[in-house]
Amino acid sequence: MSILGVSTLSDAVVDQLAYGAKNYFEMEELVKKSGExxxxxxxxxxxxxxNSASAAIxxxxxxxxxxxxxxxxxxxxDKNYKTNGEIIVMKGHNINYGAPVEVMIRLGGAEVKEVGYSNMCSADQVQAAITNETVGFLYVxxxxxxxxxxxxxxxVQEVCHRNGIPLLIDAAAEEDIHSYASLGDLVIFSGSKAIEGPTSGILAGKKQYIDYSFPHLKGIGRAxxxxxxxxxxxxxxxENYESTKQSVDxxxxxxxxxxxxxxxxxISVTCINDEAGRDICRGRIMVNEKEANRHAVEVVNELKNGEVAIYTRDYHATEGHFDIDPRSVTKDDILLITRRIEEIVGEAHEVKS
Known part of the structure; x- marks a missing residue:
């Protein structure tokens, strides 16, 4: 979660941060070699x-x-120079992930063209949206x-390639980092999410398109x-990614x-799979407000405001449930979380009785 600093770093990563910080390098060459x-x-x-997945977009x-x-x-x-171009994005993908994705598209100099509706889109609609102004399609x-x-x-790849339109895939938090380069012409990852590196991002893909982006490191990329x-x-x-990746088991x-x-x-607890299809399982805590004498939103807020702040995946708290992601916590952390929820709901039962 970006609001908590994304992920923690291994000792090996911290050691290399120190190595990089304590030595000098010819930076343009380092950027090129590290890209390879x-x-x-x-x-x-x-x-x-x-410096981030947003920058990569x-x-x-x-x-x-x-x-x-x-x-x-x-x-x-510069409005005196023609830099027209549009990026197509499905309406259901025009999200705010902590910042609006459309802001990053416009920062790159393109207009945003939405296609479809918030609850549906089709390949035919994508085809119909392509014009001479289209420079790419962003799939989030x-x-x-x-x-x-x-x-x-x-x-989407079939439509894009049929029309000679580059496909950009924003896969910032995806765990399968190896297959997306074959699916998109350009792919974006966060270096600090699933990869568990320092704050950083990755732009990868076809050399032609990376070559287009490289000069911008001395333009908007300077920031x-x-x-x-x-x-x-x-x-x-x-280098250590595969050995540190946690299995579903x-x-x-x-x-x-x-x-x-x-x-x-x-209170009831189930194990649910990641809604976007990643190899992640989470503990879903379902709160029956009438029986628990607490709404899920109240439980979430009390978890955050305790002596030890506990942040959950609370996107659906208003619907009566929230999730615990086990990847970023230890076994002792899980015990602490369990005890804290017991305390919060236990106190609610005492008040009711």
Missing amino acids: VIAYYLNAEAAIIT ALAVAGLITKKDKMLVDKLH KSHHCVQKNMPSIDQ MKVGKESIFGLLTAL FQTEKLKPLYKLSEIKG
């Missing part, structure tokens, strides 16, 4: 490390707007997006530059103490 390493790990033709779009015209890199937002792979009645990446320490930390996180095992909460009147 990232591309290797992601099965992509080329890559750039950025903006740089990807900027490259598609200016292509090989280096004059336009300097004049990207996220639990924040509408999941139902939306074309798959494969369906998004990544430090040498973060480069070394991210490379180490990627391991996640499920960590969640077991939560099931004790089902013994409390008004």
